[in-house]
Amino acid sequence: MSAPTDVRLPTGFAASLSRRVKICDDGRSLVGGSAGSVLYLAPEAAALVRSDTVVADAGTAGTLARLLLDRGFADPSWSDPPGPDASVTDVTLVVPIQDRAVALGQLLAALPTQLPVVVVDDGSRSPHAVAAVCAAYGARLVSHSENRGPAAARNTGLRLVETPYVAFCDSDVVPEPGWLAVLRRHLDDPAVAVVAPRILGPLESAGDTWLERYEQARSSLDLGAEPAAVRVGGAVSYLPSACLVARVASLGSGFDEAMRVGEDVDLVWRLLADGWRVRYEPGAAVRHEHLARLGPWLARKSFYGTSAAPLAARHESAVAPMVLAPWSLVLMVSLLAQRRWSLPVGLAAAGVASAGVSRKLQRSEHPMRAAAVLTLEGAVATCWQTSAALTRHYWPLAVVAATLSPRARRALVAAAVVEGLADYRRTRPGLGPVPYVVAHRLDDLAYGSGLWLGAWRQRSVRALMPGLRGFRRSG
Structure with a gap:
């Protein structure tokens, strides 16, 4: 809609x-x-x-x-605090689930008692356990005779919602107090369709493994501590469906049931294309149960990567692993070349870009200063994107190149180590730099494997193609 x-x-x-x-x-x-x-x-x-x-x-x-x-x-x-969750009376909660009755009980126990709840059992092997939890907490239960996927389960619940707003929560999250009231007030803006909280891991404990500590600092579902307008190519470009609060009238038919992964990203991008606004609000938070064993964790990361190909088929360049301006492409190539001319060519490209942008900023009192800020931010982003390309999206190609070229080998090792240590300093996790960098690289390898697997299944390289664009200027 x-x-x-x-x-x-x-x-x-x-x-x-x-x-x-x-x-x-x-x-x-x-x-x-x-x-x-x-x-x-x-x-x-x-x-x-x-x-x-x-x-x-x-x-x-x-x-x-x-x-x-x-x-x-x-x-x-807002100048006033949001009030208690119990003050929200126009939201219905929809929970898709397959088994996981214990986790469902933890979720329902954390909810305000006045909140209508619809639980959709998506083909559980032990449906009686799920039904018992629903009965204990007064939740409405609807069942699928066979597993149809989380998108279909959410849509089934959505069709039963009678309130103007709906909250989707996966069964493996537990909301922090105040989450609902904080998110609900965003929907007072009539242009906002969906708002999502920050998704954190469980609270740290002395017995946490290195993998759990990594996820607490670097979960794929945690979009950071800064609020943002969600936009393709922006600081926050998607929202995970582990927890979303939405305006029912904006959702139309809901999630794409043909997608078993990435259906949340697809929904957000369709809403943005239809003119709706979408918000990320880290002032509200839910706790998510992370996978703690290496094998299932790697499989989950790879599964996330397979979503890129079907998303690219629906949204084309929005999924591009890299988005570069022409000048930043020159900068990237010159840095990877590692020649005597690399530094002067890279600096020249940045200088030309800065001069070009300054000509577009003549209405500013300090056009060169503003242009320099944008160019510097673009250069930093280029370095980050290049590191991610080598270690995450294009690592199979980077490994092949590294076996053939000492320069490619140096570039890959530098990207793996320097980016990992820089990310360690940025996230400040509760584990040492070596296990953090190892986990970070395993994360990237698993996601990249899924990305290439999805492209092969789709018989399309669209999800692997970089995008090009120039600086944006708003009038």
Whole structure:
């Protein structure tokens, strides 16, 4: 279903500038946002952003707050606390499940008692255990005679929802107190279709294995500590369906039941294409039970990787492993070449890009400064993408190249070690650098294997193709 044409914010809805944003020219230009762009503001709007928070009204402030939220320059904010979860009365919870009755009991025990719950048993081998838990907590139970996948199970529950909003929770999560009230208030914005919390691992304990400690710091489901507008190619580009709260009217027929993995990413991208807004809110959190044994953990990571090919068939370049501007492609190639000319060519490419961007930023008082910021951010992103390409998406090709070329071997080893240590410093996990880097590389190898397996099954290399684009400039 397409988004409504009237998406004005309610009076009093506030938007606070993101920490990713730099205010320039006394508020007349903003640099950053969720996609690394520049936004120019009229004098009246510039005066409003100097306070960092814009409160929507029927005039300029409402228009500006809408713009800032949509472009990823601001996040919703509230002066009052959200209240208890028990105050939310217009949301129904849908839980898809196959067996896992004990985990279901833990989830239902953590929910506010007034919340209507629909549990969809998707072909459990022990359906009586699931039914007993549902009866104990007063949840409505619907059963599939055979397993049809989580997308179909969620859709079955969605069709039974009578409230305007629905929360999807997998059975292996336990919400933290306050999660629902925090997420629900995002839907006061009529343009928002879906909002998701931060998904954390279980609380640390002395008996945690190295793999559990890695997942606590680097789970594929944890999208970080910063709120964000979800957008393809942005700081947050998808949401996992382990926990989502959504506007029922926006979902249409719901998840694509042909997809056994990646159906959550597909739903989010379809909503964005239809004009809806999607939010990530780490101020709400749920705890997710991670796999603790190496074999199943690797299999799960590989399974995630197989989603790229069917997603590419539906959304094309949105799945690109790398997204490069022409100048950053030159920078990447020059660095990988490891020749005497590599550094000067890379610097020249960055200089040409910075000069080109500065010409587009003449409305700024300091166009070269703004261009330098964007170029530096692009160069850092290029280095990260190159490391990920060598160790994650294209590692089979990188390994073959490394057996044939000393330069390729040096590049692969440097990417594996330097990126791993940099990521270790960024995440600050509860384990040492060596086991962390080993786990990180195993994570990448498993995902990359799934990526190539999915491409082979799909008989398409679309999920492996990089994308090209230039700097974005918002008028």
